[in-house]
Amino acid sequence: MDINELVSLPAQTSIVPNALLRDYTTFQLGGACPALIDCPDADALASAAQCLVAEGVEFMVIGQGSNLLVSDKGLDLVVLRYCTEDPAxxxxxxxxxxxxxxxxxxxxxxxxxxxxxxxxxxxxxxxxxxxxxxxxxxxxxxxxxxxxxxxxxxxxxxxxxxxxxxxxxxxxxxxxxxxxxxxxxxxxxxxxxxxxxxxxxxxxxxxxxxxxKHPNWRASPCAGSVFRNVEPTSAADRRQAAGWFLEEAGAKNFHVGGARLFEKHANIIVADPEATAQDVFALTEKMIAAVRERFGFELEREIKLLGEF
Ligand SMILES: Cc1cc2nc3c(=O)[nH]c(=O)nc-3n(C[C@H](O)[C@H](O)[C@H](O)COP(=O)(O)OP(=O)(O)OC[C@H]3O[C@@H](n4cnc5c(N)ncnc54)[C@H](O)[C@@H]3O)c2cc1C
Structure with missing residues (x-):
């Protein structure tokens, strides 16, 4: 797809063809998408989306990419980014x-x-x-x-x-x-x-x-808590920390390739420089299996997986 052919995209947007999504996510992982369109304000975002709808081009909107794990194979859709350091x-x-x-x-x-x-x-x-x-x-x-x-x-x-x-x-x-x-x-x-x-x-x-208690994602790429906290078994109880189940299941020292658990929090995965998104995905599978084996239930991912794993 040649995104520049979409002449009606608003002038205020900036377009990055073949954008690497690792540059737009806090995990700093993920392959390319055909184009990333940076939208500085609501009108630019709405106009860009309307233009893509009219052209029948598939797209999704991301913010800072702090809750995403994007596949190493990238995404076959246009990404609209709606995130600014100038607060409005x-x-x-x-x-x-x-x-x-x-x-x-x-x-x-x-x-x-x-x-x-x-x-x-x-x-x-x-x-x-x-x-x-x-x-x-x-x-x-x-x-x-x-x-x-x-x-x-x-x-x-x-x-x-x-x-x-x-x-x-x-x-x-x-x-x-x-x-x-x-x-x-x-x-x-x-x-x-x-x-x-x-x-x-x-x-x-x-x-x-x-x-x-938390990693600084700029130095230690991550996406916060990987799994949702666990539903209480009685209405009187609070949700139970997924990290507790992971520690009890012996996951604390798990790692796959360049993906490992953060030393101070078993529900956070840190991606070391050699990590791939597939490493992170495989590590989440290993964590789910450990909790299943020890406690007999499935942890649910909090982070959103995008693309093929
Ligand atoms: C170090 C660290 C600590 C964290 N701590 C916490 C915490 O304490 N509590 C907590 O709740 N989360 C935490 N998170 C997770 C993350 O910060 C939140 O989920 C955050 O709200 C995601 O916002 P985002 O703009 O980065 O969304 P993205 O990751 O870009 O997108 C996440 C989802 O939201 C959708 N989305 C993005 N923008 C919009 C929009 N404008 N309108 C509608 N949908 C949209 C996307 O399509 C996607 O489905 C942490 C993450 C990190 C890295």
Whole structure:
């Protein structure tokens, strides 16, 4: 496919032909796609998607690629990237309208600076606001879905709609967007007043905790937790950490090729420089088998696999 033949792509987009997806994912793994189109704002993303729909070209949207494992063989579809380091957030009293492309951690920082929200739990979570809403990202028992008032969505057919947060079916690390494939262009979050000093201290505490307990993905490529935490067996219980089952199943020292478990967290895989996406996939299979053998149930992947494994 010659992407340059798609003359109606908006001028604001930049196109990378044969883009290597390892350059756009925090695992830093994955082969090429025919073209990656970087979309700086919601209008550019919507126009690019509408152009691809009209031409019958298959595509998908990614954010920062922090929850993805892309096959070494790459993808046979166009990738639209909606992720920016220039946050687009407008505060109005206790509400903020934020672009889906804004980095989640930037949103947390800005909300605290404005004295609204308690979005400190989002501190240090990689990815975009759009990716976070689609997967109901969260930490420390809190999740973004709790504060989403409404979203502007781009449906897979290229049409745009406003949808209320209550209709997004938020569940643990999930929303209906995972099934429908609709894209969050912008979101309105409804927040509460917060004390700037208290929240700043809380943000620093969380950032320090992450620095000591999680890998820094820029130096140690990863995609956060590989498996979903495990459903409780009784309604009174909380979810149980997948990492605990993995440690009990003796997975802590597992490795395949250049893929290994992070020494401080058995539910995180780190890709060393020689790792392939296939190594990571094979390691996840080995981890699933170990827990199956020891406990008799199947761990479910949290990370999204893209392409052939
Ligand atoms: C070191 C590390 C720590 C992490 N810690 C946490 C944590 O504490 N809690 C947590 O929840 N997650 C955590 N994660 C996982 C990851 O940060 C989240 O899943 C994040 O929300 C993914 O956002 P993204 O923009 O990178 O999405 P991507 O990885 O690019 O995409 C993930 C999925 O979301 C879809 N998507 C992307 N953008 C949009 C959009 N605008 N609208 C609709 N769908 C979209 C994609 O199509 C894909 O299906 C961690 C990851 C790393 C690397």
């Amino acid at each position: 957030a407008e505060f109005d009293g206790l509400r903020v309208r934020v672009s889906g492309s804004t980095l989640f951690d930037d949103l947390a920082r800005l909300a605290i600076e404005q004295g609204v929200g308690d979005l400190s739990f989002c501190s240090g979570i990689p990815g975009t606001v759009g990716g976070a809403i689609a997967g109901n990202a969260g930490a420390f028992g809190r999740q973004i879905g709790d504060v989403v008032e409404s979203v502007d969505l781009l449906a897979p057919d290229g049409s745009r709609h406003e949808v209320q947060g209550a209709e997004l079916g938020f569940e643990y690390r999930s929303s209906v967007l995972k099934q429908t494939g609709a894209v969050v262009l912008n979101a309105v979050l409804k927040l509460e007043t917060c004390d700037i000093e208290t929240m700043t201290a809380e943000r620093e505490r969380i950032m320090e905790l992450r620095r000591t």
